[in-house]
Every structure is written in structure tokens, then in C-alpha cells.
Amino acid sequence: MGKIPFDAASVDSIVAYAENLIGYSLADLFPSHEERANSRNRGDLGGMVQKLFFGLSPDSRSEADFAMAGLELKTTGVRWGTTGQFVAKERLVLMMIDYEKIVHEEWESSSFLQKCRLILLLAYLYDTEKSIFDRKFVLRPMLLDLLSEEFAALREDWETIRDTVRLGNAHQLSEGDTFVLGACRKGSGGPSEKLRTQPFSQIGASSRAFSFRQSYLNRIIQTFGVEDAPLRVTEDPRNVPHRAFEEYLDKPVYDIGQHFSMEKPGPNFKGFHRKVAEKMLQAGGYSISALNSLGVEMKTIRLNTSGNPREAMSFPGFKFMEIVEQEWEESKFFEKLETKFLLIVFAQEQGGLEKLHKVAYWNMPHNDRVEAERVWQDTKRRVAIDATNLPKSAESTVAHVRPKGRDGNDKIITPQGTLHLRQCFWLNRSYLRNVVQSV
DNA sequence: GCATGATCATGC
DNA sequence: GCATGATCATGC
Numbered sequence: 450m451g452k453i454p455f456d457a458a459s460v461d462s463i464v465a466y467a468e469n470l471i472g473y474s475l476a477d478l479f480p481s482h483e484e485r486a487n488s489r490n491r492g493d494l495g496g497m498v499q500k501l502f503f504g505l506s507p508d509s510r511s512e513a514d515f516a517m518a519g520l521e522l523k524t525t526g527v528r529w530g531t532t533g534q535f536v537a538k539e540r541l542v543l544m545m546i547d548y549e550k551i552v553h554e555e556w557e558s559s560s561f562l563q564k565c566r567l568i569l570l571l572a573y574l575y576d577t578e579k580s581i582f583d584r585k586f587v588l589r590p591m592l593l594d595l596l597s598e599e600f601a602a603l604r605e606d607w608e609t610i611r612d613t614v615r616l617g618n619a620h621q622l623s624e625g626d627t628f629v630l631g632a633c634r635k636g637s638g639g640p641s642e643k644l645r646t647q648p649f650s651q652i653g654a655s656s657r658a659f660s661f662r663q664s665y666l667n668r669i670i671q672t673f674g675v676e677d678a679p680l681r682v683t684e685d686p687r688n689v690p691h692r693a694f695e696e697y698l699d700k701p702v703y704d705i706g707q708h709f710s711m712e713k714p715g716p717n718f719k720g721f722h723r724k725v726a727e728k729m730l731q732a733g734g735y736s737i738s739a740l741n742s743l744g745v746e747m748k749t750i751r752l753n754t755s756g757n758p759r760e761a762m763s764f765p766g767f768k769f770m771e772i773v774e775q776e777w778e779e780s781k782f783f784e785k786l787e788t789k790f791l792l793i794v795f796a797q798e799q800g801g802l803e804k805l806h807k808v809a810y811w812n813m814p815h816n817d818r819v820e821a822e823r824v825w826q827d828t829k830r831r832v833a834i835d836a837t838n839l840p841k842s843a844e845s846t847v848a849h850v851r852p853k854g855r856d857g858n859d860k861i862i863t864p865q866g867t868l869h870l871r872q873c874f875w876l877n878r879s880y881l882r883n884v885v886q887s888v
Numbered sequence: 889g890c891a892t893g894a895t896c897a898t899g900c
Numbered sequence: 901g902c903a904t905g906a907t908c909a910t911g912c
Binding site: 717 | 889890891892893894895896897898900
Binding site: 718 | 905908
């Protein structure tokens with residue numbers, strides 16, 4: 450291999466050279482390369498870019514890929530979103546979390562920043578039909594300095610993860626624990642998964658990696674990847690409750706509705722409280738979709754006069770034929786339970802007025818996710834035997850299964866070949882009571 | 889009052 | 901047309 454056509458010690462030079470990749474695939478630039486044919490390697494476009502385009506030998510050492518420049522190279526798949534911008538296909542995995550090491554570290558001198566402080570992020574158009582060699586690079590090369598002000602929200606999440614491991618709770622980590630920097634599962638998963646050791650506990654923990662959560666990565670792409678984008682990476686989701694909801698706390702929900710000139714809800718309208726919450730969000734400069742793009746999902750909970758939730762909490766429906774073929778980690782329910790929720794809690798007072806009671810973030814703790822998985826596995830098992838006999842709320846402290854459909858005709862096929870009402874997972878009312886008290 | 893079964897309006 | 905978040909309705 451000849452002389453590399455950039456200065457490997459200069460970040461600017463590397464980034465400028467990376468411009469030459471944009472608009473092309475590796476196949477465009479290296480049409481006759483022998484690796485093309487035998488590469489079914491699904492994840493290694495980054496490695497190939499490093500090797501072919503930059504002429505470096507890939508490795509996974511603790512130092513950055515461009516060691517002299519302290520620059521880490523990452524590639525990420527993007528696709529066209531419905532909003533007319535590119536969105537990330539999935540979270541961006543940055544590096545494995547070393548449970549033994551992180552407990553002794555501080556943010557500024559962390560091995561995470563040693564490797565990932567400076568990231569050159571290249572986006573390619575994700576296309577399952579094409580090999581990694583044929584995927585075109587799009588957007589601008591993105592140079593990210595994780596110690597710059599724009600990425601300030603990372604630090605608190607990194608510390609949250611470290612402190613969880615310090616408490617001997619590495620096995621309890623969840624992506625939903627944090628807002629922008631995630632501790633995502635990395636590894637085989639399933640029953641055969643080999644667990645890792647952790648300091649301060651004998652309990653084996655799943656392998657996890659630092660990642661930009663998908664929502665955060667979207668904001669990065671839409672900020673750094675295009676010209677003249679409004680800076681939106683700086684927004685920290687932790688600001689939302691205070692900014693949008695604080696002034697309405699302890700106010701009657703119908704007064705809040707009136708404040709926003711909301712029509713009186715029709716007798717059958719089931720979304721009034723959610724709508725009121727949405728109005729408060731909007732008045733605070735957010736929206737449901739803005740909240741989602743911050744990686745947060747909003748749920749409303751209404752308490753009766755005795756402080757119990759009026760209803761269980763539902764999740765998206767599942768298909769009988771699908772769940773019997775699925776692994777837990779692939780399921781929608783798993784994904785939801787690693788989500789960060791913003792709970793908007795309304796409470797009915799003895800006198801009769803229902804008020805905005807509490808607004809707080811919550812994500813499901815580990816023990817309850819274990820129990821939820823048990824319910825899911827039991828559901829999977831029972832669907833295969835008799836899809837009409839599924840876990841009821843008395844069978845678990847956390848979750849159960851119940852119908853969720855448009856009407857009595859909303860039936861789908863079961864493994865028994867019969868039609869049965871579509872179902873979904875629910876969090877038990879009694880469980881939600883504890884949740885509300887815990888936040 | 890609760891568990892369970894059965895919808896409802898909305899928004900994409 | 902359909903999934904979704906949420907609530908209604910019934911029976912014990």
C-alpha cells in the first residue's frame with residue numbers, strides 16, 4: 450500500500466480526506482478489491498473503510514483508531530425518515546463497558562473519553578438489499594468532540610452508569626437508566642449468554658456497551674450531518690419536566706384544559722388527559738414527537754381517591770404467530786421496558802377535583818424486568834399451546850396479558866389455527882401504584 | 889373495588 | 901386502514 454494521502458496526525462486533514470468518500474460506496478472507489486466478494490460481514494463496514502479508504506489496519510485497542518490524531522472512526526447506517534430527514538437505523542455502539550475498570554474512573558480521564566473523545570462519524574445509506582461494499586456514504590463527515598459544550602449531557606449519564614457498577618449493580622443496567630449515553634446490551638443474549646464478572650458483586654452481568662441512544666444519534670446526525678442545521682444536540686431531556694410542567698402542578702386538569710382553550714371532551718373521548726399533557730408540553734416549547742426524539746416516551750396515569758391507578762398501562766399489541774418465534778430481546782415489550790418514560794400523574798382528590806399531581810421520569814428496575822420477562826416467556830409458551838389462556842394479573846406482581854383491539858372483530862390467527870382477539874402486555878394496576886410512589 | 893374482557897377516538 | 905394509548909363495561 451502506498452503513502453496515505455492525508456496527515457494521520459491531523460484531525461483536520463483526516464476529516465478533509467473523508468469528504469472524498471461522501472456520495473460513494475466502497476465498491477465505487479475500490480471496484481476490483483478482492484475482499485468485496487467474500488465479505489458477508491454484516492457489521493464491519495467501519496473496519497473496511499478504515500482499511501481500504503484510510504489504509505489503516507483495523508484493531509480494537511483502547512486507543513483511538515487514528516492514534517496520532519486521537520480520533521475514533523465510526524460508521525452508522527441511516528435511512529430516510531418520514532419527516533424528510535435522515536434517521537439512524539439503530540443506536541451507535543461506541544465501546545464495551547469494562548465493569549472492573551470504570552469503577553475507578555472519573556469522567557475527564559475515563560477510558561471512554563480516551564478512546565472516544567473525538568469521533569469521526571460517517572453515515573451510509575442503510576439498505577438490506579446491498580452488501581456493505583455497495584452502500585453509499587451520505588451526509589457530511591461529522592466531527593464530534595465529546596468534551597465540547599454540545600455534548601455536556603453525556604457526563605451525567607456516564608456517571609450514572611459508573612455509579613450503578615460501583616454499587617454492584619452492573620447486572621441491573623438498562624438502556625432506560627440514562628438519557629443520551631446508553632448502556633446497551635451487546636452480546637449473544639438469550640439463555641446461552643455468557644455473563645461477565647463485575648466488582649462489588651458476585652452476580653454475573655450481561656455484556657453492555659456505551660452507545661449513543663438512537664434518539665440522540667438522530668439529533669447528532671441532523672445537527673452535524675447537514676449544513677446550517679439548528680443546534681439541537683445541546684437539549685438535555687432532563688430539562689423537560691421543569692420547563693413544561695412545573696407551573697401546572699396541583700392545578701385541576703379541567704382548569705389546565707380551559708387555559709389551553711380545549712374543548713370539553715366528548716363522552717367517549719379516552720385521550721383527554723394525554724391531550725392536556727400534550728398542550729403543556731407544547732406550551733413549554735416541546736411536543737410529543739420532540740419528546741420522542743429526546744428518547745423519552747410519555748405516559749399518563751390517573752389515580753383515584755385512594756391513590757390507586759384507575760387503569761393498568763397498555764403496550765403495543767403482539768401477534769400470536771410472531772411471539773412464538775421471537776427471542777425476548779427482539780420483542781417490542783423488551784424494548785419498551787428499557788425505555789425512559791415521562792410519567793404524567795393526575796390524582797383525584799377526596800373533594801372531587803382531579804389535579805396534575807406529579808411529573809417524573811421512570812424506567813423499569815432490573816428485578817421487575819426479570820419478572821416481566823418471565824411473564825413474556827410464559828406467554829410465548831402458552832400461546833403455542835392455547836392462545837386463549839394467557840397470564841392474568843394475579844399471576845404476576847408486574848405484568849399481565851389482555852385484549853387490545855378495535856372491537857370484537859379485531860381477531861388474528863393463532864398457532865392453533867383459530868382466530869382470537871389481539872392481545873398486548875399490560876403493567877398491573879397494583880404495580881403502577883408502587884411505581885407512582887417510587888418516583 | 890377489582891380483574892378481566894371489550895372497545896373507543898385519534899392520528900398517521 | 902390500522903396501530904395506539906387509554907378508558908369503558910361487566911360480573912363477581
